[in-house]
Amino acid sequence: MNFKVVKSFINSVKEKALGEKVIKGVNPGEQFVKIVHDELASIMGSENSKLDYNPNGPTVVLVVGLNGQGKTTFSGKLSLFLRQKEKKEALLVPADTFRPAAKDQLKTLAKNMGIDCFDSDLSKHPKEIATDAIAFAKERNIDVIIIDTAGRLHVDEELMGQIKEVRESLNNYSPEVLMVADAMTGQEAVNVAKSFHETVNLTGVVLSKMDSDARGGAALSIKQVTGIPIKFISTGEKMKDLELFHPDRLAGRILDMGDVLSLVEKAEEAIDQDEAEKMMKRLEKGQFTVEDFMKQMDMMKNLGSMGSIMKMIPGMGGMLREVGDLSPAEDEMKKMRVIIDSMTKQERQNYKLIKESRMERIAIGSGNKLKDIKDFLNKFRQMEKMMGGMMQMMKGGGLGNMMGGGGGMPDLGAMGGMPGLPGGKKKKKGKKKGPWGGGYF
Ligand SMILES: Nc1nc2c(ncn2[C@@H]2O[C@H](COP(=O)(O)OP(=O)(O)O)[C@@H](O)[C@H]2O)c(=O)[nH]1
Numbered sequence: 001m002n003f004k005v006v007k008s009f010i011n012s013v014k015e016k017a018l019g020e021k022v023i024k025g026v027n028p029g030e031q032f033v034k035i036v037h038d039e040l041a042s043i044m045g046s047e048n049s050k051l052d053y054n055p056n057g058p059t060v061v062l063v064v065g066l067n068g069q070g071k072t073t074f075s076g077k078l079s080l081f082l083r084q085k086e087k088k089e090a091l092l093v094p095a096d097t098f099r100p101a102a103k104d105q106l107k108t109l110a111k112n113m114g115i116d117c118f119d120s121d122l123s124k125h126p127k128e129i130a131t132d133a134i135a136f137a138k139e140r141n142i143d144v145i146i147i148d149t150a151g152r153l154h155v156d157e158e159l160m161g162q163i164k165e166v167r168e169s170l171n172n173y174s175p176e177v178l179m180v181a182d183a184m185t186g187q188e189a190v191n192v193a194k195s196f197h198e199t200v201n202l203t204g205v206v207l208s209k210m211d212s213d214a215r216g217g218a219a220l221s222i223k224q225v226t227g228i229p230i231k232f233i234s235t236g237e238k239m240k241d242l243e244l245f246h247p248d249r250l251a252g253r254i255l256d257m258g259d260v261l262s263l264v265e266k267a268e269e270a271i272d273q274d275e276a277e278k279m280m281k282r283l284e285k286g287q288f289t290v291e292d293f294m295k296q297m298d299m300m301k302n303l304g305s306m307g308s309i310m311k312m313i314p315g316m317g318g319m320l321r322e323v324g325d326l327s328p329a330e331d332e333m334k335k336m337r338v339i340i341d342s343m344t345k346q347e348r349q350n351y352k353l354i355k356e357s358r359m360e361r362i363a364i365g366s367g368n369k370l371k372d373i374k375d376f377l378n379k380f381r382q383m384e385k386m387m388g389g390m391m392q393m394m395k396g397g398g399l400g401n402m403m404g405g406g407g408g409m410p411d412l413g414a415m416g417g418m419p420g421l422p423g424g425k426k427k428k429k430g431k432k433k434g435p436w437g438g439g440y441f
């Protein structure tokens with residue numbers, strides 16, 4: 001963190017906290033955390049800022065930053081975001097004239113998403129590439145032109161001069177000039193942002209790799225020191241892993257309060273509500289089948305990696321740091337999925353049918369040992385029991401109610417009986433041995 005930022009932050013928290021009456025019935029500690037939270041959020045900007053569209057003609061987005069920060073990945077993500085959330089079509093423009101491979105990288109991303117990619121002539125200056133691309137887009141009524149530029153060091157005068165020329169050539173379009181900054185960079189990101197801002201007049205910052213351990217403290221410093229708003233956060237390697245920036249949510253994440261709002265939003269997108277409700281009804285009656293479990297696993301997969309989901313649940317961020325690597329748990333999930341794939345529909349609906357000979361068949365079919373199948377069935381039995389307990393907790397106002405009650409997020413429970421987290425107040429310690437072998441929940 002930037003020292004000045006910390007100092008002014010502490011001062012304003014102090015000012016607000018001192019003399020504040022302790023609200024009756026509220027734990028003073030919690031009340032204090034609320035003051036800190038609100039102050040963090042207000043430093044990062046009071047609301048999320050979207051892209052500014054150019055009212056006269058196509059909108060141009062220039063993506064800049066150091067090497068390896070996630071510019072090309074973000075360019076791809078933004079084009080998908082625009083299509084899905086804003087109903088706008090984008091043209092992706094590779095303008096990294098130093099690394100021909102960068103053009104292929106963007107072309108491949110574009111092709112996979114069915115988004116237009118401009119066939120840039122890399123022998124030209126990036127500003128000419130931009131001009132060509134804009135002409136191309138205008139002919140085709142494309143709404144947004146996303147120019148992915150080469151990574152450059154903010155201290156490299158020649159390259160900074162080049163990007164300045166590109167920026168100036170776009171002035172008529174009042175472009176969005178977005179700098180992508182790896183959230184892990186920390187304090188250094190502020191200096192980088194400052195230099196880029198002086199050269200190309202940034203209009204926004206994208207914090208990338210927010211699925212990492214970094215809590216995003218860089219956002220605080222960047223906003224405070226440069227005044228540039230954070231516009232997006234990038235939360236994974238997949239094209240769908242892009243979110244608008246919400247200061248209050250990031251404040252919660254920094255304080256490890258989880259990010260329930262983002263989780264609910266993601267859940268709403270990824271989860272088939274009808275299916276979830278049907279499942280919930282069966283659960284209430286104590287019916288939980290392998291098939292239900294399979295569907296939940298698949299919905300869960302749509303949400304993202306386990307780590308990225310856990311970070312959003314209050315109190316789980318710290319636990320995640322304790323546990324460290326989640327990939328064994330994810331591998332375990334994959335393995336279970338393969339085993340389930342080798343079961344018949346009947347078996348999935350009633351696992352009690354699975355006697356030794358069926359187990360052998362499933363073992364062979366899924367390329368596992370007989371013992372693996374037995375383990376799976378044991379785990380499933382335990383989970384079935386736990387689901388009963390979960391239901392009780394949900395009715396009693398645990399995580400289930402928080403997430404919107406019936407039909408909200410049964411899948412989280414299915415991940416191994418996460419016992420209805422009580423509103424983020426008490427932290428559950430990560431058990432080392434749990435029903436799912438890995439015991440992560
Ligand atoms: N985990 C994670 N990886 C990312 C994210 N954004 C980019 N990456 C990875 O970071 C590396 C560099 O990304 P790239 O877009 O090529 O960076 P560029 O050099 O700035 O264009 C690639 O391996 C990406 O898959 C992100 O939000 N999360």
Ligand SMILES: [Mg+2]
Nearest residue numbers: 071072102151
């Ligand atoms: Mg790149």
